[in-house]
Amino acid sequence: MQVEIRQVECFLAVSESLSFRVAAETLGIGQPAVSGQVARLERELGQRLFERTSRVVKLTAAGQRFLPEARSILAAVERARTVVTQQGEAQVPLRLGSSTGLGQRLDLLLETLKRTDPDIAVELGTYATATRFDRVRTGQLNAAFVRGVGTAADLDVVPVWDDPLVIAVPSTHPTAGQDAIDLADLASLPLWLVPRKANAPLVDLVMSACAAAGFEPTLGPHTSKLPETLASIGNGDGWTILYEPHAQQLRHTRVVFRPALPELSMTTSVAVPAGSRSPLLTRLLAACAEVRTHGSNHRA
Incomplete structure (x- = not known):
């Protein structure tokens, strides 16, 4: 399994807004790119994370279980980035x-x-x-x-x-x-x-x-x-x-x-x-x- 940070970021952005369009605007990328990253994440995990209809996007049970783990992943990445930045820069x-x-x-x-x-x-x-x-x-x-x-x-x-x-x-x-x-x-x-x-x-x-x-x-x-x-x-x-x-x-x-x-x-x-x-x-x-x-x- 190879889960990428960008896939997790896209998953969280969609889970926050329950909208692929809003998630794309928040991340500053195209909506197809967000959809593609989430689809690749779902293939890596072997689970559907979102239920999608023409009107509604909502987390599946698997998506709800993955949500706190996704937050933990990004939190760990940000902590690592902060440590490196503090050691390498004055500000x-x-x-x-x-x-x-x-x-x-x-x-x-x-x-x-x-x-x-x-x-x-x-x-x-x-x-x-x-x-x-x-x-x-x-x-x-x-x-x-x-x-x-x-x-x-x-x-x-x-x-x-x-x-x-x-x-x-x-x-x-x-x-x-x-x-x-x-x-x-x-x-x-x-x-x-x-x-x-x-x-x-x-x-x-x-x-x-x-x-x-x-x-x-x-x-x-x-x-x-x-x-x-x-x-x-x-x-x-x-x-x-x-x-x-x-x-x-x-x-x-x-x-x-x-x-x-x-x-x-x-x-x-x-x-x-x-x-x-x-x-x-x-x-x-x-x-x-x-x-x-x-x-x-x-x-x-």
Whole structure:
């Protein structure tokens, strides 16, 4: 039997997303290549690892048994790579899973680490939340940022800061000139949000806040592309909600960003291997604490 690391990586990518297309996008290769690697792995193991239909991909019983072993294989490879890198280079790699919308927080974190820990070389990767968790479990990532999630199997989820949320409305809307916007004043406008499966904590928070304000919003088209959303909002077609650190980096002549009333925020945490308090992660959390303090002073 000759199982290759690339085959295991493809298997894990598919098992995380239950989609060969998404796995291919995550790995940066073509979908036929992913299918081929998984097929070769199945031949080597003599077992089907996935059940495939035109609509559904799911793990077989054999695939479920192989999943923890596959994670262990990649974790061992990453540990070996880290040992070799640390012995052969002056800098220590910090493989960090990023999150869409970290905005200025991420910039500040990288600046802080460069100043306080110049021997750390940060390697960033942006993935879906479930993929980030799995990559921390397997050792492909040292840590990952997540939002609105308090627990995860086999991981410690450490809160590092709270991000205020801001409302984006057309610059022509009556609320655009206010210092803050009452959610109830937006009841007549459609709300543009990502699909719940893409960011359940954010969607649940916003929908609950609207309910508390006395209305159920009419949802606009689902889109994961913020430029398209803001372009439509600028045209007077609705409103959306963003993380403040992200909004601070955006410039849009037809959209304004204002705090919400009542105030809304989302906790950002760092997911790390359960029980792990390595010097590298200790330094990362210390840098996060400095970023949190900077953000608090900036708002004050």
